[in-house]
Amino acid sequence: MLNIKDIRSNPENFIQNLKKRNIDDPEKIINNILELDKTYRNFLEQKEKLLNERNTISKELGKNKDDQKKFNELSNKVSIIKEEIFKLDKITEEKILSINEILMSLPNLPHEDVPLGTDDKQNIEIRKEGECKISDKILPHDEIGEKIKKIDFETAVKISGSRFVILKENLAKLERALINFMLDIHTEENGYTEYSVPVIVNEKSMYGTGQLPKFKEDQFQLNNNQWLIPTSEVSLTNIVSESIIEYEKLPLRFVSATQCFRAEAGAAGKDTKGMIRQHQFTKVEMVSIIQPEFRFKELERMVECAEKILKNLKLPYRVMLLSSGDMGFSAEKTYDLEVWLPSQNKYREISSCSSCGTFQANRMRARYKTLDKKNNLVATLNGSGLAVGRTIVAILENYQNTDGSISIPECLKKYMGNVETL
Structure with a gap:
């Protein structure tokens, strides 16, 4: 399978080499992968922020056990964040599956010694x-x-x-x-x-x-x-x-x-x-x-x-x-x-x-x-x-x-x- 990190760093190399493998419209395929990857990483970043926020609030909960109103308020926030994280988990899972599905369908890139040809x-x-x-x-x-x-x-x-x-x-x-x-x-x-x-x-x-x-x-x-x-x-x-x-x-x-x-x-x-x-x-x-x-x-x-x-x-x-x-x-x-x-x-x-x-x-x-x-x-x-x-x-x-x-x-x-x- 082609490596998504390598595609991010040099997409043009993958486009040109997939052309050598006679893949139809490799530019569209690579751009699609990069767009899905960008969306995936954005959602992943949102999830990380929510996880950090949940951890911070969880620490506050321990400090406010005696203040029932404050404790309930923080507990509600944690529940809302958990729900958001759950949604983001599903979205990121769908995105990575879509990326991998495309990557699994693409052939290896030819080495520079390989002669260019169709058959x-x-x-x-x-x-x-x-x-x-x-x-x-x-x-x-x-x-x-x-x-x-x-x-x-x-x-x-x-x-x-x-x-x-x-x-x-x-x-x-x-x-x-x-x-x-x-x-x-x-x-x-x-x-x-x-x-x-x-x-x-x-x-x-x-x-x-x-x-x-x-x-x-x-x-x-x-x-x-x-x-x-x-x-x-x-x-x-x-x-x-x-x-x-x-x-x-x-x-x-x-x-x-x-x-x-x-x-x-x-x-x-x-x-x-x-x-x-x-x-x-x-x-x-x-x-x-x-x-x-x-x-x-x-x-x-x-x-x-x-x-x-x-x-x-x-x-x-x-x-x-x-x-x-x-x-x-x-x-x-x-x-x-x-x-x-x-x-x-x-x-x-x-x-x-x-x-x-x-x-x-x-x-x-x-x-x-x-x-x-x-x-x-x-x-x-x-x-x-x-x-x-x-x-x-x-x-x-x-x-x-x-x-x-x-x-x-x-x-x-x-x-x-x-x-x-x-």
Whole structure:
């Protein structure tokens, strides 16, 4: 959430940066926030004056216990002031709710390094790794998966509906192998601490990381006002909500493998065939909690950790710096890792690593104790390390042989019981 104190001190900066995020009429929005804030603070000032007046009269009451007339007169004044304070409490509560409602709907401001743009066409390629296979003989992942009888979309549709999948036998084992491989690399080589976290969270947690209120339609809500996580970023980041962390304990680096759930309400017509865009999928997620001044160095480190997985798997990929119009709601700077898919003859996102600055921390009241003993907001970062389903897609296509078999990447063989091919 954007900080109201910062908006007060430099409203023009917020107007200009919200324009970069393609927000309609940001000047009107910021002026509205400032007007509500001014009214709120005026009422707050009135309340403080009344509280001081009530305290003064209360002291006078003690001195006039024997003067019944004076005592009654003062008591009546206190009652009137209490009533006024009660009214002001309701007004100030309404005003702060209105301010927060607007602030909760606004995205994070882009960092100055972020290219200006409206969508992915303005993203910038940072680097490429690996040799891309180009062949019209390579079958798409869904076709080869059904051909080797390891992917079953038809039964998944019968059980659950569209955008679900069943993986069988050694392909199911490959999914498990990938999870274990990724977690081992992140914990043993990349310095992350593994967590097993809930996939059902409360509404406050979804607000904390920015999934609500703006993206309600893209989430799965349960009938008890709880939510299925769209990513374990929600669970992992909220570990530090309402906390004050000692300086020397930072950075905190968490990793978790979970099932994730997305309604994909805004994705009609996109990737409905195959495993690219599912309602339920497995993802290994990295989260970092760090002092704000170190966040961009940590972002580069996180990208390298995700890249290490792709390099070990020997999958061709590229790193993209996202434009201001293509970044996620909570992000101030994002790198996407895109893996090469031969059947589509293009790169597809397999990981997204973002710095959120203090945006999520402000929503969650996640703070740390500075060296001079002040309580400041932490910075939060998150990144896929990697999306497991999309990694399976990439292996099925990039490791496809002319006889229709799929070779197992060398680094996964020990997780697969030394199986050579699917």
